[in-house]
Amino acid sequence: MSEHVAFVLGTRPEIIKLAPVIHACSDAMLPYTIVHTGQHYSESLDSVFFEQLDLPDPAYNLGVGSGSHGKQTGEMLIRIEETLEEIDPDTVLVQGDTNSVLAGAIATSKTDIDLGHVEAGLRSFDRRMPEETNRVVADHVSEHLFAPTAQSERQLRREGIEAERITVTGNTVVDAVYRNRELAREKSTVLSTLGLDGRAFVLMTAHRAENVDDEARFRSILRGVDRAARERDVEVVYPIHPRAAKRLDDFGIDVPDRIRTIEPREYLDFLRLEAEADLIVTDSGGVQEEACILGVPCVTMRDNTERPETIEVGANRLCGADPEAIVRIVDEMWDVTSDWENPFGDGDASERILETLGVSVERGVA
Incomplete structure (x- = not known):
């Protein structure tokens, strides 16, 4: 069971999609720490995002900023490792496919801390995209792979990842949209x-x-x-x-x-x-x-x-x-009629993620 979760994030989409999981931690009284890499470095916009999403300010802001992929990821890797040594969480959660995800995943994989990848199993099958490399690496070094759909789960299984590491949760973006629309x-x-x-x-x-x-x-x-x-x-x-x-x-x-x-x-x-x-x-x-x-x-x-x-x-x-x-x-x-079925879940993805980590939660769409 996880008794302390660290969230490593660095861009506004990550903030949006991890916000419901952070709220679920608060509801379950699970201690957590937010580590912001600074990959998106607009302080004014980031502060508005945290305020609008009713999130506490990050406990750590690593201030990495822009740079080439290698330079940015390398600096994040060094600073995330130092921060994790200080925090010593049970689990690190990353979300998506950014350089912050890649650095957070690699840094965590070199420790005895469990790594969870939220939105695991997505593939464009285009290795020219740096995001594709990031998401593949994060998936293969994670202990917990939180797949948003059954299709994502099937892709992970095709890549040889064991079924017991994968949980189909739905996508936390549904939780976020339901909460904020x-x-x-x-x-x-x-x-x-x-x-x-x-x-x-x-x-x-x-x-x-x-x-x-x-x-x-x-x-x-x-x-x-x-x-x-x-x-x-x-x-x-x-x-x-x-x-x-x-x-x-x-x-x-x-x-x-x-x-x-x-x-x-x-x-x-x-x-x-x-x-x-x-x-x-x-x-x-x-x-x-x-x-x-x-x-x-x-x-x-x-x-x-x-x-x-x-x-x-x-x-x-x-x-x-x-x-x-x-x-x-x-x-x-x-003129397409928008009567399609939402394939990304029912808005309970955050609770399913915490349940996989051994945390008791109450279900319910925000």
């Missing part, structure tokens, strides 16, 4: 602030290196999304990631008229935009999940996805970066 409706004023009340709009996110670091591909995506919006006579709202904004400047790209770039939004604002959009175009795995849970049709500007369940239930389609494909698939998804 009404809060976003009550508290967020983003629709009126952006003049979107009562208007049809498309929500766009694009930040992955394979899309925005490739000038031709980034231009192609913007051209396709703009054309699709013109055909539907709607505006596209694009909360732009700092990485993508820098690439626009580096490449000298003028954003097409139908795409309105805005600053990144805090969590409740973004959740509100997702819920009210007529359609979402994205390259984010987490956004694919949230769109599916919220009943909003999604078009994914990638050649593959580690969330195939969203495609299987009819909530999502891949379009790559070709402008004609983007226009065609946006048109096909526009």
Whole structure:
């Protein structure tokens, strides 16, 4: 039985998806420590995320910041190891596929501390993506693999991971969306602030290196999304990631008229935009999940996805970066009826995770 859990996290998606597990620890009176690597280093946005999600400030902030993959991961590895020696938890939990996950997993694997990987078993089968390496390594060094779906469990078994190490929990993103969607409706004023009340709009996110670091591909995506919006006579709202904004400047790209770039939004604002959009175009795995849970049709500007369940239930389609494909698939998804079954669980994933660690909890959707 785990008597003390350490959460190693470093990006806003990790904060969002681990928040329900942290709340479950509090409800079960299980001691825990939050270790923030600083991989996403916007102090103002991070502090808002912790405040909105009703989380305590991290006990440790390692302040690693940006850098090449090797440099960033190496610095995290050193500092996480030092921190774990000081905390001495029974279990470390990491979530997803970031460099923080990779560093947390490797550092923990060199100790006698148990490692749990939340959202285990996801695969894009594209080793060009650094996230794919991160998630595979984390899975294979973990004692506890918390698979969000039966499909993820099957993938882990195909890779030779023993069944007793795997628990199908559902995805904690469902817990987070269920807990926060009404809060976003009550508290967020983003629709009126952006003049979107009562208007049809498309929500766009694009930040992955394979899309925005490739000038031709980034231009192609913007051209396709703009054309699709013109055909539907709607505006596209694009909360732009700092990485993508820098690439626009580096490449000298003028954003097409139908795409309105805005600053990144805090969590409740973004959740509100997702819920009210007529359609979402994205390259984010987490956004694919949230769109599916919220009943909003999604078009994914990638050649593959580690969330195939969203495609299987009819909530999502891949379009790559070709402008004609983007226009065609946006048109096909526009009027899709959002009556698909949510494949990611019932909102009890956090409780199942703690039960696997030997913690007694009370079940119930937030």
